[in-house]
Amino acid sequence: MRNTINSMKMTIPGYSRNESLARMCAAAFVSQLDPTVEEISDIRAAVSEAVTNCIVHGYRDTIGDIDIRMKLLDDDTFYIKITDKGAGIADIEQAMQPMFTTSPDGERAGLGFAVMESFTDSLRVKSTPGKGTSVTMTKKLGRRERNGQTD
């Protein structure tokens, strides 16, 4: 059983500018584990895709709250759950297929879930149409000596 060594909750309105706020907060939170530049950049990319999806697909032309919970676990795992109370997803399996998008104007590539999957160790999506969506991701950071020792 893994213990939680630190945790954080934040709720932000789904303004598009809050996508960068969310990824900056995730990067700041995980910095306690002394991650590599690559690990931080993977986490920023995954969080960015999940939050963007809440904004553009979950809430579409409306503004609603995005709830973000983060944890650091004692085996150097970063955990994040990102929830919206927006439109929801009817067919999750289909939505997670690379290149699948419901964006009507061809502006989106349908690669957000593929990015989340490849930059993290686990990705779980739960959704109820009309009620909202939650995306949970974990990423185990490489074991390194802490306190500025070897990498």
Ligand SMILES: Nc1ncnc2c1ncn2[C@@H]1O[C@H](COP(=O)(O)OP(=O)(O)OP(=O)(O)O)[C@@H](O)[C@H]1O
């Ligand atoms: N939070 C969400 N609420 C409602 N629908 C969602 C949500 N997240 C994803 N979806 C649905 O899943 C589809 C696939 O998402 P994904 O992020 O992979 O691609 P995309 O957002 O369409 O394109 P891209 O991320 O490349 O800009 C979306 O087109 C949308 O239909």
Ligand SMILES: [Mg+2]
């Ligand atoms: Mg997307």
